Amino acid sequence: MNHYPKSIINLIRNFSRLPGIGEKTAERLTMHLLRASSSEAKQLAHSILELKEKSMLCRRCFSMSDKEVCRICSDPSRIQELLCVVEQPTDMAAIEKSGAYSGLYHILQGVLSPMDGIGPDDIRIKELISKVKKGEIKEIVIATSTNVEGESTASYLINLLEKYPVKISRIASGVPVGGDLKYVDQVTLKRAMESRYEI
Numbered sequence: 657m658n659h660y661p662k663s664i665i666n667l668i669r670n671f672s673r674l675p676g677i678g679e680k681t682a683e684r685l686t687m688h689l690l691r692a693s694s695s696e697a698k699q700l701a702h703s704i705l706e707l708k709e710k711s712m713l714c715r716r717c718f719s720m721s722d723k724e725v726c727r728i729c730s731d732p733s734r735i736q737e738l739l740c741v742v743e744q745p746t747d748m749a750a751i752e753k754s755g756a757y758s759g760l761y762h763i764l765q766g767v768l769s770p771m772d773g774i775g776p777d778d779i780r781i782k783e784l785i786s787k788v789k790k791g792e793i794k795e796i797v798i799a800t801s802t803n804v805e806g807e808s809t810a811s812y813l814i815n816l817l818e819k820y821p822v823k824i825s826r827i828a829s830g831v832p833v834g835g836d837l838k839y840v841d842q843v844t845l846k847r848a849m850e851s852r853y854e855i
Contacts, residue, residue: 664690718763718780719745728752728761735759737794741784741813743767743801751799759797762787767805768812776812784813788820795823802829802843 660668664686671682689697713719714726721727728734728748738759742748748761766779776782787793798813800806810826817824828851830844 717748717761718765718783719748719761733758737792738797739787739793739795740797740799742799743806743809747799747801757797759795764800764809767800767809769805779809781813781816785816788817788822791821793822795825797825797827799827 667686667689668679668682671677671685672679674682677685689700710722711720712722712724714721714729715724716729717726719726719728723730735758739762740748740751740757740759741762741764742751743764743766745763748763751757751761762780762784764779764781764784766774768774768776768779788796796813796817798810800810800813814824814826830851
């Protein structure tokens with residue numbers, strides 16, 4: 657890499673600090689920008705600066721937004737009594753892409769992980785309970801991941817929410833469509849068996 661000028665080396669290093677970007681990909685991205693027009697490069701730089709200057713957390717759901725209240729929370733056509741609890745904004749985005757949900761969200765901004773020193777006060781559980789106490793939520797869908805941390809967070813939330821007059825549900829998980837049973841792990845098969853339904 658030392659055969660490049662300092663400006664190119666700096667950009668390759670900066671790109672390679674990004675998650676999932678190795679040195680070869682960083683080099684390809686840098687070479688692409690080198691060949692791109694000045695306006696294209698300025699547009700990219702501007703969008704990065706704008707991201708840092710204008711992005712904030714929605715004060716209602718704690719997702720990323722460029723306003724105090726995000727597009728989903730301010731949409732009157734969403735089901736206001738239905739709340740889906742997810743770990744991160746990326747989980748919310750995945751559910752939105754599916755088109756299968758039309759309620760509101762609550763982003764925990766993490767999961768319980770005692771090994772990493774993350775307890776109930778380190779994620780947005782107090783804010784969730786505060787929403788529930790207002791009495792406007794009728795159903796909570798817990799959509800944390802099915803790994804150990806996600807499952808323990810779901811269990812903790814279920815225990816906490818059971819004392820309130822809300823219906824609590826957990827997203828089903830199991831064998832993916834088109835999945836071959838012999839390649840599916842035991843935890844997934846167990847969840848699929850437990851989530852079976854009558855036909």
